[in-house]
Amino acid sequence: xxxxxxxxxxxxxxxxxxxELRCDPISGHTALYWYRQSLGQGLEFLIYFQGNSAPDKSGxxxxxxxxxxxxxxxxxxxxxxxQQEDSAVYLCASSVGRLDGYTFGSGTRLTxx
Amino acid sequence: xxxxxxxxxxxxxxxxxxxxxxxxxSTTSDRLYWYRQDPGKSLESLFVLLSNGAVKQEGRLMASLDTKARLSxxxxxxxxxxxxxxxxxAVDSGGxxxxxxxGKGTHLIIQP
Numbered sequence: 692x693x694x695x696x697x698x699x700x701x702x703x704x705x706x707x708x709x710x711e712l713r714c715d716p717i718s719g720h721t722a723l724y725w726y727r728q729s730l731g732q733g734l735e736f737l738i739y740f741q742g743n744s745a746p747d748k749s750g751x752x753x754x755x756x757x758x759x760x761x762x763x764x765x766x767x768x769x770x771x772x773x774q775q776e777d778s779a780v781y782l783c784a785s786s787v788g789r790l791d792g793y794t795f796g797s798g799t800r801l802t803x804x
Numbered sequence: 805x806x807x808x809x810x811x812x813x814x815x816x817x818x819x820x821x822x823x824x825x826x827x828x829x830s831t832t833s834d835r836l837y838w839y840r841q842d843p844g845k846s847l848e849s850l851f852v853l854l855s856n857g858a859v860k861q862e863g864r865l866m867a868s869l870d871t872k873a874r875l876s877x878x879x880x881x882x883x884x885x886x887x888x889x890x891x892x893x894a895v896d897s898g899g900x901x902x903x904x905x906x907g908k909g910t911h912l913i914i915q916p
Contacts, residue, residue: 734904
């Protein structure tokens with residue numbers, strides 16, 4: 692497709708369960724970013740992948756969060772033992788380079804009940 | 805730590821009026837982005853400002869960047885209802901590896 696694709700668009704999960712969020716970036720975009728948007732915290736940067744390089748995980752909010760990117764393309768963000776404060780919209784963005792801006796996906800709305 | 809402040813955070817205005825949204829940031833950067841977000845939707849890129857003095861215009865929106873003052877403005881000319889949305893500025897602190905730091909957003913309502 693032409694845009695950044697994220698799935699699922701909505702996810703309701705019980706507290707304590709694990710969830711996996713998927714991002715399929717625009718073909719040819721080597722940079723991929725995950726952000727979280729919540730009412731209380733606004734838009735927060737989580738993690739960045741450049742191609743196949745190992746990411747800097749320091750932006751992840753806790754060790755329950757992990758992310759990987761396979762083959763320099765699709766990325767998954769995994770949240771283990773979900774908590775209610777994890778409820779937010781998780782946005783993925785990709786970029787061909789910093790000069791070109793970032794294209795955001797439509798996000799995954801995660802609700803932990 | 806890079807901080808990005810937008811003001812106002814909420815703005816209600818009438819159609820036909822002009823207004824400016826301000827975005828201040830705390831550390832040196834020469835990459836600033838403006839995004840629009842409609843309720844329940846994702847972020848739509850409006851402008852990418854890459855150098856001091858950069859000015860870009862699209863329709864009724866014009867954005868500018870002053871890197872010395874660490875200030876960007878988004879000016880709305882003769883507002884129309886369709887421009888109602890939340891507008892975010894975001895700053896790239898360098899290298900891409902730290903991602904973008906976003907302002908809290910300006911919730912703009914334009915009333916007929």
